Amino acid sequence: xxxxxxxxxxxxxxxxxxxxxxxxxxxxxxxxxxxxxxxxxxxxxxxxxxxxxxxxxxxxxxxxxxxxxxxxxxxxxxxxxxxxxxxxxxxxxxxxxxxxxxxxxxxxxxxxxxxxxxxxxxxxxxxxx
Amino acid sequence: xxxxxxxxxxxxxxxxxxxxxxxxxxxxxxxxxxxxxxxxxxxxxxxxxxxxxxxxxxxxxxxxxxxxxxxxxxxxxxxxxxxxxxxxxxxxxxxxxxxxxxxxxxxxxxxxxxxxxxxxxxxxxxxxxxxxxxxxxxxxxxxxxxxxxxxxxxxxxxxxxxxxxxxxxxxxxxxxxxxxxxxxxxxxxxxxxxxxxxxxxxxxxxxxxxxxxxxxxxxxxxxxxxxxxxxxxxxxxxxxxxxxxxxxxxxxxxxxxxxxxxxxxxxxxxxxxxxxxxxxxxxxxxxxxxxxxxxxxxxxxxxxxxxxxxxxxxxxxxxxxxxxxxxxxxxxxxxxxxxxxxxxxxxxxxxxxxxxxxxxxxxxxxxxxxxxxxxxxxxxxxxxxxxxxxxxxxxxxxxxxxxxxxxxxxxxxxxxxxxxxxxxxxxxxxxxxxxxxxxxxxxxxxxxxxxxxxxxxxxxxxxxxxxxxxxxxxxxxxxxxxxxxxxxxxxxxxx
Numbered sequence: 001x002x003x004x005x006x007x008x009x010x011x012x013x014x015x016x017x018x019x020x021x022x023x024x025x026x027x028x029x030x031x032x033x034x035x036x037x038x039x040x041x042x043x044x045x046x047x048x049x050x051x052x053x054x055x056x057x058x059x060x061x062x063x064x065x066x067x068x069x070x071x072x073x074x075x076x077x078x079x080x081x082x083x084x085x086x087x088x089x090x091x092x093x094x095x096x097x098x099x100x101x102x103x104x105x106x107x108x109x110x111x112x113x114x115x116x117x118x119x120x121x122x123x124x125x126x127x128x129x
Numbered sequence: 130x131x132x133x134x135x136x137x138x139x140x141x142x143x144x145x146x147x148x149x150x151x152x153x154x155x156x157x158x159x160x161x162x163x164x165x166x167x168x169x170x171x172x173x174x175x176x177x178x179x180x181x182x183x184x185x186x187x188x189x190x191x192x193x194x195x196x197x198x199x200x201x202x203x204x205x206x207x208x209x210x211x212x213x214x215x216x217x218x219x220x221x222x223x224x225x226x227x228x229x230x231x232x233x234x235x236x237x238x239x240x241x242x243x244x245x246x247x248x249x250x251x252x253x254x255x256x257x258x259x260x261x262x263x264x265x266x267x268x269x270x271x272x273x274x275x276x277x278x279x280x281x282x283x284x285x286x287x288x289x290x291x292x293x294x295x296x297x298x299x300x301x302x303x304x305x306x307x308x309x310x311x312x313x314x315x316x317x318x319x320x321x322x323x324x325x326x327x328x329x330x331x332x333x334x335x336x337x338x339x340x341x342x343x344x345x346x347x348x349x350x351x352x353x354x355x356x357x358x359x360x361x362x363x364x365x366x367x368x369x370x371x372x373x374x375x376x377x378x379x380x381x382x383x384x385x386x387x388x389x390x391x392x393x394x395x396x397x398x399x400x401x402x403x404x405x406x407x408x409x410x411x412x413x414x415x416x417x418x419x420x421x422x423x424x425x426x427x428x429x430x431x432x433x434x435x436x437x438x439x440x441x442x443x444x445x446x447x448x449x450x451x452x453x454x455x456x457x458x459x460x461x462x463x464x465x466x467x468x469x470x471x472x473x474x475x476x477x478x479x480x481x482x483x484x485x486x487x488x489x490x491x492x493x494x495x496x497x498x499x500x501x502x503x504x505x506x507x508x509x510x511x512x513x514x515x516x517x518x519x520x521x522x523x524x525x526x527x528x529x530x531x532x533x534x535x536x537x538x539x540x541x542x543x544x545x546x547x548x549x550x551x552x553x554x555x556x557x558x559x560x561x562x563x564x565x566x567x568x569x570x571x572x573x574x575x576x577x578x579x580x581x582x583x584x585x586x587x588x589x590x591x592x593x594x595x596x597x598x599x600x601x602x603x604x605x606x607x608x609x610x611x612x613x614x615x616x617x618x619x620x621x622x623x624x
Binding site: 001003005007008010012014015016017018019020023024025026027028029030031032033034056057058059062063077080082083084085086087088089111 | 187297310314317318321322365367476479480481482483484486487489510511512513514537538539541542543544546547549550553582584586587588590591592594595596598599
């Protein structure tokens with residue numbers, strides 16, 4: 001829907017629409033999205049910096065490069081996903097040990113699904129602290 | 130000369146719409162060969178007839194030769210337009226069409242084999258004395274051989290799917306250590322996207338520009354070129370912004386490269402639309418590959434040259450001559466295309482899927498919008514993330530850039546995130562504005578996700594108003610359903 005208003009003496013026009021609970025607003029060349037339940041305004045989202053690797057998009061797991069118990073360095077590739085015909089390599093944010101694999105090769109996963117849990121190793125944790 | 134009554138379209142999205150437009154204008158009916166997932170698309174709503182050729186995965190639908198041929202025949206089509214991607218560069222498909230009595234709108238299977246297979250194409254180029262980038266294109270495809278050949282060429286080396294295109298199955302190898310993982314990944318991508326794991330290697334030029342020439346062979350065997358495009362703005366070897374003409378060519382280089390492009394196509398008896406790609410570095414050009422099909426970025430050539438390439442393809446397949454000597458084929462002004470991808474610019478470009486809300490493209494002179502989805506359509510993760518193309522024309526490059534920025538700012542797309550914020554940053558970057566960008570441009574300046582800008586006081590106030598207004602509409606009763614038409618939502622839940 002089209003919205004009009006005035007802010008500090010300045011007239012504005014915007015487009016707004018609620019889609020599946022998310023509010024979309026276009027104003028002055030920018031598109032903003034708002035999650036109504038949290039009442040917080042954001043553009044995009046926050047990047048996960050923990051030992052959890054979650055699916056950044058819906059797609060298919062095509063390769064697991066680490067097994068349960070393997071040690072991983074921060075930035076090392078852990079698994080490969082395919083979405084929209086492109087491959088995406090998911091890397092560990094922290095160094096440590098693979099604690100749990102919650103997906104398998106060939107599995108179709110949804111956005112945000114937990115794929116791999118990595119527990120920070122003592123030495124990495126030490127360096128970080 | 131024959132006149133087609135009905136043409137089948139073996140494609141989807143915005144290119145299917147582009148072909149339907151050309152057919153409608155020529156008085157030809159269309160049969161859309163679509164997957165189960167693509168009933169909620171603009172092409173589906175526009176085509177005269179629609180035939181479902183299989184489930185969503187491309188191997189079972191858009192890449193399935195038998196299903197496409199059967200669909201075209203069942204739909205009563207006389208010819209098939211393959212668009213780009215999918216089966217467009219597949220000579221087996223072109224042959225299967227011929228066997229089934231269908232006209233394949235494109236080059237002959239033989240020309241496709243000679244030019245489309247990057248390995249045999251290089252052999253022809255070598256014979257004609259065309260400058261090539263050093264590389265390996267042997268039949269020994271073991272990872273060990275590929276690694277040792279890469280070492281011989283000298284890192285960085287690029288690995289590419291032999292049957293590929295569009296950036297899929299391409300990786301840059303910077304050292305021996307990472308070579309194995311990336312070669313295997315390119316082989317897998319080649320297998321999944323094109324049905325062949327075959328790859329070849331090439332020296333990776335670090336500061337090259339991507340320049341390509343539009344070629345066209347008419348039904349009499351005459352081949353001409355329709356000047357050049359520059360597509361140096363690429364990410365993961367996928368083009369993002371294209372323009373015509375290239376801001377980088379001197380008249381002398383333009384003449385020489387145009388001659389090489391025409392000569393390659395002439396030697397392969399090329400028919401229809403095709404593109405000869407080059408890399409340009411330090412005023413030397415290297416032949417890269419030929420795409421034996423219509424290009425995603427064909428509209429920029431159409432706008433500066435005053436031609437309709439899709440109609441020309443169809444007319445050529447009918448046996449009608451196109452681009453007569455009396456037609457002035459000279460470039461005028463400047464045209465830029467931006468590919469709109471459904472992705473989140475603030476999360477490093479991860480794909481964004483979902484129900485498409487409102488879509489509004491601003492009207493005005495010198496703008497063209499090619500899109501395959503409209504409000505209420507679902508953007509799924511089955512296919513590539515390009516949801517639309519925005520093309521502008523103006524008298525010169527500087528004005529075309531300014532027009533593009535204005536148009537992108539005024540474009541409204543709700544429901545999925547788009548790369549518009551990212552495109553706006555690129556269009557304002559000094560290197561792009563000067564026209565000196567290379568294929569490393571994105572890696573050099575845009576490798577990190579965009580910083581989320583803070584909201585202005587005005588934006589906060591508008592958001593607050595929108596929250597109140599939208600809520601009041603929702604509670605107003607019944608209007609929510611008309612605002613978000615979603616006929617396919619239940620269908621999707623069933624998958």
